[in-house]
Amino acid sequence: MVIVLLLVLVVLVVLTIFVSALTASFSSLEARLDRVTGSTPIELRRPSPGVPTGVGGATGRPGRDLVGHDLDGNPLTAAVVGVEHFTLLAFLSSGCSTCGRFWTQLRGGTVPDLGLDTRLIVLAKGADAESMTALTEVASGVDVLLSTQAWQDYEVPGTPFFILVDGRSGAVRGEGTAMGWDEVRNLVALGRGDASIVTGVSTAAMKPSSDAEREAVIDQLLMDAGVFPGDPSLYPGTTPPETSPS
């Protein structure tokens, strides 16, 4: 009897360990799956002064003017703070494969439409941290500011990386990575609080919110008066549509 009880106890212990192991394995698998399916190619951060955003620091932190060289070795500075426009800093490198599509479009002169008051400045690291041979090849004809210092000042975590600075306040208004210019435009739009330059959204095609409110009020007044959609009185001199609500 005692032996049987011991055997049952051993079986129970083994089963408990087995179930625990299975549960732990499933949790791990689920977490991995979440990371894969939940990943996004771009991190968009709404302007929120002083709010830490993790990678790259925080929006609301101060921007810095840029000092460096061009591809020919000529020194230059670029004003980012204390100016009347936004500046989009595009941090690119010669070695990152994702940067390739940005370089290609820049070389082709296809500068994205970022809005009238947003200036694009393309940055790469200086000769101390970048292959000048490779960079000259990918960035041929592109106005690039080489400044390793700028990467440190803006705490750039990798490439491609984009930072939007408001020249009037001197503060960072948005930052993140992107897979293409359309996503960069979204970042700029969010940072500026301007939906008009988001891809596929045209202000000309958008109905003002006041129109929608006015329509709702009129619909309600008509229904209160017993006039519902499809009512013949709405179509004087014509045949009302066949699909009228019940």
Added chain:
Amino acid sequence: MTTTLHGYGISATIPQGFEARITHLDPVDPLSSRTHAAAPMIGTEITRPFIHIANVPLPAQRDTFGGGVVETLGANHLFLALVEYGPECVGTKLFSPLGLPRSVSARSFSRTRLQRIVPGQSGHQSFFTHNGRAFCLYIVAGSYARVGTMVHQVNRILRSITISANVGS
């Protein structure tokens, strides 16, 4: 907050809201290799650096005296160019004044001193020799009417510029 720019023996402190580029163009060589074989020293251009400072964005493609930039100046904008000439100019009458001007007056600006006339703008030009190097200082103000309120910014920049002795081309 300011930034400091230096290159080719020239340095300047750039105030906030302004930016600067020092450019040294590649020489243009119009002669063929055959001609060069006969006369190696003929036809090779020697270029000198120039510095542009402005409170508007400075694109990569700019003319020496601000073409490509001055068209974008608004009423509160300034463009300043310091253009070096060759050593053969040193000692000539045009470049005889010694030293970079550290202060310019509003009265030295005129609509007729623009290299290219743009309505509303006014310009200043002065030629001088500094540390054995010949230069032209060319300034464009976006608004002739507001020059008086902007010269202090120009003079602040001029006082910050240093030019060392000839560093070669």
